[in-house]
Amino acid sequence: MDSAREEILKNVRRALGREPDSALPALPATARVGPRVAGPIRDEIEALFTEIQKLSGTTRRLAGRDALGPALAELVTAEAVRKATLWTTPDLESLDVAGALQALGVEIVPPQAGKARVAECELGVTGVDAALPETGTLVLRSSPDRPRVVSLLPRVHLAILRPAALRADLHQAFGDVQGDGYCVFVTGPSRTADIELTLTLGVHGPRSLHVWLLPGC
Amino acid sequence: MSHLPASIDFRANVRQVPPALPAAVQKATAKFLGTRAALVDALGHDVWQALRQAGHDLRLHALDNLDRYLEQAERQVLKAGGHVHWARDAAEAQRIVLDIAGQHRARLAVKAKSMATEEIGLNQALETAGLRVLETDLGEYIVQLKGVGPAHIVVPAFHLSTEEIAALFREKLGVEAPAEAQQLTQIARVKLREEFLRADLGISGANFLIAETGTIVTVTNEGNGRMCCTVPPVHVAVVGIDKVVPDWESLTVLLKLLARSATGQKLSCYTQFISGPPRSEAETGPKELHLVLLDNGRSRILQTAETRETLLCIRCGACLNVCPVYNSVGGYAYGYPISGPTGVLFASQILGAKAAGALPFASTLCGACNDICPVKIPITDILLQLRHRVVEGDAQESAVAPYRLQLAAQLGSFALARPWLYRLGSRLLAWLQAPLRSGDWLLRLPPPFNRWTMARPFPAFAPGFRAWWRSRSHHTRGRS
Numbered sequence: 017m018d019s020a021r022e023e024i025l026k027n028v029r030r031a032l033g034r035e036p037d038s039a040l041p042a043l044p045a046t047a048r049v050g051p052r053v054a055g056p057i058r059d060e061i062e063a064l065f066t067e068i069q070k071l072s073g074t075t076r077r078l079a080g081r082d083a084l085g086p087a088l089a090e091l092v093t094a095e096a097v098r099k100a101t102l103w104t105t106p107d108l109e110s111l112d113v114a115g116a117l118q119a120l121g122v123e124i125v126p127p128q129a130g131k132a133r134v135a136e137c138e139l140g141v142t143g144v145d146a147a148l149p150e151t152g153t154l155v156l157r158s159s160p161d162r163p164r165v166v167s168l169l170p171r172v173h174l175a176i177l178r179p180a181a182l183r184a185d186l187h188q189a190f191g192d193v194q195g196d197g198y199c200v201f202v203t204g205p206s207r208t209a210d211i212e213l214t215l216t217l218g219v220h221g222p223r224s225l226h227v228w229l230l231p232g233c
Numbered sequence: 234m235s236h237l238p239a240s241i242d243f244r245a246n247v248r249q250v251p252p253a254l255p256a257a258v259q260k261a262t263a264k265f266l267g268t269r270a271a272l273v274d275a276l277g278h279d280v281w282q283a284l285r286q287a288g289h290d291l292r293l294h295a296l297d298n299l300d301r302y303l304e305q306a307e308r309q310v311l312k313a314g315g316h317v318h319w320a321r322d323a324a325e326a327q328r329i330v331l332d333i334a335g336q337h338r339a340r341l342a343v344k345a346k347s348m349a350t351e352e353i354g355l356n357q358a359l360e361t362a363g364l365r366v367l368e369t370d371l372g373e374y375i376v377q378l379k380g381v382g383p384a385h386i387v388v389p390a391f392h393l394s395t396e397e398i399a400a401l402f403r404e405k406l407g408v409e410a411p412a413e414a415q416q417l418t419q420i421a422r423v424k425l426r427e428e429f430l431r432a433d434l435g436i437s438g439a440n441f442l443i444a445e446t447g448t449i450v451t452v453t454n455e456g457n458g459r460m461c462c463t464v465p466p467v468h469v470a471v472v473g474i475d476k477v478v479p480d481w482e483s484l485t486v487l488l489k490l491l492a493r494s495a496t497g498q499k500l501s502c503y504t505q506f507i508s509g510p511p512r513s514e515a516e517t518g519p520k521e522l523h524l525v526l527l528d529n530g531r532s533r534i535l536q537t538a539e540t541r542e543t544l545l546c547i548r549c550g551a552c553l554n555v556c557p558v559y560n561s562v563g564g565y566a567y568g569y570p571i572s573g574p575t576g577v578l579f580a581s582q583i584l585g586a587k588a589a590g591a592l593p594f595a596s597t598l599c600g601a602c603n604d605i606c607p608v609k610i611p612i613t614d615i616l617l618q619l620r621h622r623v624v625e626g627d628a629q630e631s632a633v634a635p636y637r638l639q640l641a642a643q644l645g646s647f648a649l650a651r652p653w654l655y656r657l658g659s660r661l662l663a664w665l666q667a668p669l670r671s672g673d674w675l676l677r678l679p680p681p682f683n684r685w686t687m688a689r690p691f692p693a694f695a696p697g698f699r700a701w702w703r704s705r706s707h708h709t710r711g712r713s
Contacts, residue, residue, distance in 0.1 A: 020319040020320060020321050020325060021307075021319040023321060024303075024319050024321060024474065024526070024528045024532060025300050025303065025304070027528070027532035027533070028299050028300045028303070028474070028532045028535060029300050030536075031532055031533070031535035031536040032296075032297060032298075032299065032300070032535060034298075034300060036300075038298075038300075038301075040298050040301050041294070041297075041298065043291070043294060043479055043480070043482075043483075044287070044290035044291055044294050049280070049283050049284050049287050049485075049486055050280050050283070050284075067499075071502075127515075127517060128514075128515055128517065131430055131464055131517075132430055134517075135426065135430060148500075150499070151499040151500040152499075153500055158511065158516045158518070159513075159516060160513045160515035160516055161515075162516070163515060163516055163517040164459075164463050164511075164516060164517050164518050165463060165464070165517045165518075168456065168459050168460065168463060168464075169464075185485070186484070186485040186488065186489075187482070187485050190481040190482070190484070190485065193506065194445070194446055194448075194481045194506075195446070196506070196508065197313065197507075197508050197509055197510075197511060197512045197516075198505070198506065198507055198508065198511065198516070198518065199505075199506050200459065200503055200504065200505045200506070201500065201503070201504040201505075201506075202502070202503060203498075203499070203500045203501065203502050203503070203504075204502055205502075206454070206455055206456040206502060206503075207454050207455070207502055208371045208372075208418060208454060208455045209388065209496075210370070210371040210372035210375065210388055210389070210390055210391070210455075211371070211375075211390070211393075211395055211398055211414040211417055211418065212391070212393075212394060212395050212414060213260070213261055213264055213388070213391060214395070214414035214415075216414050216415045216418040217415075218418070218419075218422065219371050219418050219421065219422055219455040219456065219457070220369070220422060220425065220426075220429075220455045220456035220457045220459075220460050221455070221456025221459060221460075221502075221503065222456075
């Protein structure tokens with residue numbers, strides 16, 4: 017195995033006329049092209065929601081945590097939710113999303129219950145670690161209380177967004193996550209145009225994406 | 234594509250192109266180009282050009298220092314708890330993946346779309362070893378059911394009609410399948426969902442490999458890329474050594490270029506950043522991560538300065554969409570998993586001039602690909618270098634053009650260097666063509682030249698230039 021490594025590196029160096037200890041020149045200074053400056057928070061949210069809607073996502077502004085229960089009730093009915101799985105971040109715990117869903121008769125499946133059981137859930141609820149208004153992108157990190165399968169396996173993805181998660185652009189968002197073991201940038205619901213270029217949603221990931229803005233942080 | 238032919242006969246492949254194909258291809262490429270153009274306009278010409286230049290410079294910097302960035306990427310992946318393997322060629326890469334599959338007694342592998350695994354014929358190798366291998370990108374799934382390779386690197390099955398796909402699903406999956414895209418997509422979702430949950434191995438490629446942190450970046454829309462890297466217990470990423478980028482900052486440029494150029498999106502639906510296996514079990518995800526770094530001819534491409542920039546490619550497919558040849562013949566005629574202008578560059582260098590010497594000639598050299606390439610690869614310059622390699626040979630390979638062609642070229646230069654012989658030759662031709670001539674055209678030529686006249690008439694040889702010039706100058710002098 018090592019001989020393959022040495023041979024490939026040797027061939028690359030020979031092709032480039034480099035030695036193993038050749039210096040690494042500085043990166044081209046052109047990397048930062050057009051950094052985006054964030055506008056007022058209201059405009060940023062407006063831009064984010066416009067982009068998400070363009071991508072067939074659904075957006076909603078909730079007045080406060082009291083509005084969460086009724087909104088969940090609507091969602092559970094509209095999407096015929098019987099089982100749900102969710103992140104267990106302090107924010108979602110303090111909002112008691114699990115309690116509100118149980119009160120609506122929804123069974124809560126822990127994300128670590130195994131992929132087959134999580135896949136049976138109609139709904140996955142996550143927070144949002146960063147959001148990019150320019151592209152309508154939600155950044156979801158991975159940690160023990162943010163399991164990856166929650167935003168992937170269920171048919172419906174509900175993301176609870178706080179204004180503090182807004183970032184100006186990719187530069188800023190990358191600054192947050194580049195030390196992470198895993199993160200995913202979600203830009204709209206799962207989509208494909210593989211059959212005669214007809215846009216269809218929900219091919220493998222969630223078919224519907226709901227983003228709800230809650231004030232506070 | 235399960236295996237590659239010993240030699241690619243572009244002309245013969247073109248004769249196999251179904252008559253309905255070009256129209257389907259052009260419908261798709263026009264749509265991609267339209268959405269791309271709208272987004273590029275919205276960004277502004279100057280910003281787009283600055284992005285292209287930055288993308289070019291960053292990719293070239295990564296290639297010029299490739300050894301260092303590969304070592305750094307390896308170090309970081311190992312530090313994050315992943316495994317790193319190096320494969321000199323296709324056979325070695327196959328063996329590595331087979332070993333990993335063997336260690337886990339894997340029986341079912343699910344695959345995200347990856348041109349690197351197409352290039353090394355991984356599916357066939359795994360199947361020969363008794364594994365089931367399932368392509369999970371909807372387009373790849375469809376062409377796999379049909380038993381063919383991808384016709385386009387971004388939308389592999391775009392040449393098939395909804396009716397054809399419905400018929401295929403009925404035949405191969407034994408389900409009631411209406412000819413309606415959303416319902417067919419749902420059928421595939423349900424079928425593939427079962428397989429994802431059962432799979433022992435998830436195989437992907439990578440759009441980029443960030444050296445700074447050893448991060449595998451995949452860009453997908455369907456979510457199958459996420460499934461392959463999240464749901465099975467083991468994730469294997471097969472990544473060409475050309476995919477390394479220095480840092481996250483480089484990606485702020487390259488991601489903007491990629492999605493806009495490929496599908497006319499600002500950002501693809503799911504962009505994943507994977508640095509090693511999950512740090513805790515509660516995160517859910519695979520237990521093991523294997524990175525297979527694939528050379529397979531890439532270090533050889535680096536050797537020739539004139540062709541090195543081939544490896545800047547970020548596989549967006551924009552050059553396919555804009556290419557008049559690709560638009561006329563589609564993907565299969567190229568006989569290689571990557572088609573169009575960039576496919577020609579890769580195929581003729583990875584397979585060599587002997588196997589793929591016909592491909593550099595499958596171009597009009599119009600240069601539309603140069604203008605659209607998001608990382609400014611001088612595609613037609615490289616094509617010319619590759620043509621030169623085929624006909625005359627260069628430092629990399631000796632000439633492979635047929636002996637007759639070389640002989641004809643030598644005879645031509647012999648005659649052109651001797652005016653008396655040239656004059657004699659042109660008089661001889663004028664005399665010989667008389668019985669074949671019909672007005673200004675020769676309708677039928679003797680073999681081997683009849684290959685031309687079978688398709689179209691050949692213009693008759695005009696009287697010698699000297700005679701024409703003499704009569705012309707005489708005429709004009711007479712007038713003045």
